[in-house]
Amino acid sequence: MKQVILLHNPNAGEEDHFKADLTKAIEKEGYRCTYFSIKEDEQWKDQFYEADFAVVAGGDGTVRKVVKELVRRETVNTRITMALLPMGTANNLSKALSLDKETSFENHVKAWKYNKRRRFDIGTLTYDDRSDFFLEGIGYGIFPTLIQTMEKVDVSHLDTTEEHLQLALEKLHQIVLTAEAYHYTIYADKRKYEGRYLLLEVMNIPSIGPNLMLAPAAQIDDGYLDLVTITEKERDAFALHIKKIIDQKKTSFDFQTLRAKKIKIQSINKNIHIDDKYVSTSNGFLTIEIHEHLLDFLK
Structure with missing residues (x-):
């Protein structure tokens, strides 16, 4: 019997209900399941590698938190398989894996077999x-500004993920109209480019932010990054x-x-x-690389 570690980012008031229902669904399919609330409990980090695979129930930020622990321990050359249950707002990672948020978690669990x-x-x-x-x-430009803007916006009156995404798109539209363009010097593998851009994004998956498709041809497993400019x-x-x-x-x-491997x-x-995190650098210089096949996802 395979051991599953379930890592959940609960919304207020939903943890007990979700824990019972999803644990039951996982065990019904023949797995042993250990549950952790990733918001409240750090013990999952000690048991992470004892499981056959990890189930991440949450949004893109929750997946990043789990992968951060995996990357931190990469020096021991340990890899674990992950399964996603998309429960966030944008769920860009789940979309890149062709996982449908509208599919019931019971059907997602059944697919793992x-x-x-x-x-x-x-x-x-x-x-x-x-x-x-x-x-x-x-990236630089529009999206760092959008992240800063959304951090200051009161979203307490919004009830659905669709409303959150709509508001983010409206703010993005306003930013595009007024954003300052900057000059960039880019070395992509052995090629040099220069220009003034409103947006410069290095993409690992097709969409970013409020489900905005910037790199439709981007592949999650091809060993290349897609650099997009406007x-x-x-x-x-x-x-x-x-x-x-x-x-x-x-x-x-x-x-x-x-497309390039090193930028x-x-x-x-x-x-x-960096993903959904705003960062201010001291010199504006980045070196970016792709590392192939560091993760496996069940789908």
Whole structure:
């Protein structure tokens, strides 16, 4: 009988109900299940590698918290398989794995027995003599501003994930209209590029933020990163693209993208984001690389 460790990021008032229902569903499929609330209990870190695989029930931030522990212990060359139960707002990672949030958790659990796995690459970066990793993407310009903006917005009146995403898109539209463009020097593998951009994103998966598709061709297991740029001249067209998404109208945008394994970026703009985290660097210089197949996901 396989051992599962269930790592859950509970919303207020839902933990007991979820714990009972999901544990029952997992055990019904023949697994032994140990539950941890990732918000309140750090003991899961000690038992992480005793399980056959880890189940992460939450959003993209919860997945990142779990993977952070995995990356921290990578020096011992230990890898664990993960299964996701998408319960966050954007769920960009689950979308990249083709997991449907609307599917019941019982059906997600039943699918694990087929043991279909997806390899997943992880991006790493160094800046200011520090190192970090990313699952979704890192970048300059519009998205660091959006993260700062949303941290200040009162969302207590919003009831659904759709309302949260809609508000984020509306704020994003406002930012696009007024954002400052910066000059960037980019070394992508052995190629050099320069330009002024409103947005510069290094993507590991197709979408970011409020489910905004920036790199439709990005693959999670191909050993490449997709660098996406939007110039100052494209401001109005990109703003219109966002507005049509808000209004639920058909739209497309011709994103300028290049693929590389190693990317270096230099800019006077020192504000970046790493997945959903805002970071201010001291010199605006990043070195970014892709590391192949550091994770396995059940799907």
